[in-house]
Amino acid sequence: MQASHDTHDHAHGDHGDHAHHGRAPGLMGWFTTTNHKDIGTMYLWFSFVMFLVGGAMSLVIRGELFAPGLQYVSPEFYNQMLTLHALIMVFGAIMPAFVGFANWMIPMMVGAPDMAFARMNNWSFWLLPPAAILLTGSLFVPGGAAGTGWTLYPPLSVQMGLGMDMAIFAVHILGMSSIMGSINIITTILNMRAPGMTLMRMPMFCWTWLVTAFLLIASMPILAGAVTMLLTDRHFGTSFFNAAGGGDPVLFQHIFWFFGHPEVYIIALPAFGVVSHVIPAFSRKHLFGYTSMVYAIAAIGLISFFVWAHHMYVTGIPLTGQLYFMYATLLIAVPTGVKVFNWITTMWRGELTFETPMLFALGFLFLFTVGGLTGLVLAITAVDIQLQDTYYVVAHFHYVMVAGALFSAYAGAYFWLPKWTGRMYDEALGKVHFWTSIVFFNVAFFPQHFLGLAGMPRRIPDYATQFTDFNAVSSIGAFGFGFSQLIFLWVVLKNIKGGEAAPVKPWDGATGLEWTLPSPVPYHTFEDPPVITEEHLAAAH
């Protein structure tokens, strides 16, 4: 999304050994670049393309569910769609989007010239396209893609064909990429901060990514281990998850969710970080309670490893297990509440304006709170028994994920776009994008709470006629929401082609090191570490 790379900053011309000429010309340049801004741009574009692919799949699902009966797809294909939709959205769209933000912003926020391991950075990006090809390509092999849901539970996943092996391989590659990216981020944050940028003066976005990167390094290998055992069960005669051979299929679920719950916060924490920058900027105030927010993030990260079996209340885990996981899950609501209260107090008695980034941040706050509160309902084991594997859960996690991730990613994209391209985006279009998104999102997902309560199971291609009306409403909302996202593409393309030049600080309330750099940001920044003074610090510190 960086429009022009020929604005070299020759002020830092005294490092003879490394390139000052920007990226190599043409396509080859993108393959070989080690510049954090180039790589960030590629991550962001990649994630947006995957978002559209995964979104198209969700429209196949919602199209089929518009009316009862089987209309367009077979049940097998339906299962493949819901599986790939989830895998692509989680691993292809949301996670890379925030790695893209991290690449762009972390070096600029801590005053580093680039990421710690620039060549590894190139690798962690270029692993993604092959994984994406494996995932989408699996649709076209005999037997099609995995039709197990993104949870890949055996023994169902052992029954699947070649598509399953491709998905497993893709997960391995994506995991590798995430781990490499995380190592890079942690090292950059710990080792490359400019003098005076102490950890407790660091902007909130860097803090959320520091914790997230540790979560990734601890949890991705767990997923990799789980799918590796799945692979050997499928092909090499082991029976980790096969009762007949002394294994236990539920064991896979324990391992999967031991990864899977931290994964929820891997997605949510960087989103919290972005919002913690946008809200103070448009409130013209300091982030209320920086220190307590840092502690809340660390607490959420830690507790997220001890609540996994709340996804498994109906698998027959012992009563003591159910009780423990219920209490632990309730506990995680406390630091999450602290964060919400902090954001609201930050806005209290501010000088609020409502440009697109702020609108998306508010949308995030609204949807995320709804999703968090239904999460509280689901945490109560006895109630969860009625709601587990119904559309209530589908509604809940879309409120958390789409709000937690997508809305905050949009808030960040609109917020930093002028810095990246050096031009203002079309504010009116941005507002249309926001309002259509939030309205259609609620039309699509709010009725699903009612469907779940009435007992409609998830992951079914056809349903009893009593569920017809809400499904029709939900499908209309989904199509509206899907097509609204093309407005964003329009905004970005328009912004790249032209527009009003952006000043150094397009938002009068924005603070932090990145806003001291020219717009667009030069290809190389902070080759000489800046001296950090009070006025360089973000309000989000």
Add this chain to the structure above:
Amino acid sequence: MSANAVENTNDLDTQRRNNRRVGILLALFASAVFVTVIIRQWVSGGA
């Protein structure tokens, strides 16, 4: 790691050495987690 100990000192060699140290440590940790998950399942009766 104390907050100020390893800030960007602009001494490229020291910096690279420090980076490599942290990176290798983290990579080892990730590998250890991977191996542990599988071995734990192996000894607990699966496979």
Add this chain to the structure above:
Amino acid sequence: MTKDTSNQFAGLKTVLTVLLAGSLAIFAGVAQAEWKLNLQEPVTDLARRIYDLHTFLTIFVTIIFVGVFGVLGYSLVMHTRKRGHKAADFHDNLTVEILWTLIPAVILVAIAVPATIALVNQRDTSKADMTIKVTGYQWKWGYEYMSGDATGIKFISVLSTPRAQIENKEAKGENYLLEVDRHLVVPVNKKVRILTTATDVIHNWSVPAFAVKTDAVPGFVRDAWFKADKEGTYRGQCSELCGKDHGFMPIVVDVVSEAKYAEWVAAQQKEMAAAADDPNKVFTLDELVKRGEKVYTTNCAGCHQPTGKGVPPAFPALDGSAIVKGPKERHLAIVINGKPGTAMAAFGAQLNDADIASVVAYERNAWSNKLNDVIQPAEVKALRGK
């Protein structure tokens, strides 16, 4: 950029109008259509307790939501640049931060108490009046009465919605996708213990009116219970993705009076005695094919298709298949023992000797497989356990 702040709420107004119109339309619809907004009507004490707990929680979270967003809403209206409000720069206040950590923590403890009581109750499967074993198959349910007068009654329960309704060639019936050929029947006011297991993949036996939802895990047995206090027919669906026809394996339970239950048990036992095949009976090819076609339609056609063409590669074709046209011992062995790692189940546990003999004979004589093979139940019996 703040150039747009003058009409910052113009968009909001339009949206609110649309929302209002939309919700009015929805409420108008509620009057006519069946827009169910809440949990199904509970018919057990436990389900009622959970219903109330859910109502309490929903009201509680709504109050929190309104409170939190009321404060935010006030701020969004009053503390704006448009109104000329100037930012008051304050941050960090230990007292406030301790309070908003502690108060939610205390509230959560208060919620945890009734939640714990309900859960302990839910898991107490002791002192049951009767026990029924429920087995999940791809894609049907097997029921077996394990205790009481009905001991020994066992049957398979399959979706009875006609294919034509699913494919939109026929109007959908009242209980579309929620109807089965054989209902599970239990007496009212008796504590029924359910043991779940499965043979192939994980399924989940769920009946919302009883607040029962328990995974059926292959190779393991889980349990749950219910004590329905209202006669009637209650419906549920498999609630764990189990492959292609996961959406097509419903659960139907009839809760009947003690007297009706006794009648049903007697009728079942009579029917079972009558249906018991004489193990030494010798079938003709015609008899086999006729009986086999029925067995095929309920058990095999879901995957291998009525045409025998299957859905390769997951569900291979039987028409012209090497196995079907090969030695019959091998064909029988696959039907009896299944094929591990695929969706092909071991039908030895589900079907009796005569059924297996006839379905294999049917497959060997249907479509283009005109082998003229006759298979007798005795041959199946001989192969079992090999």
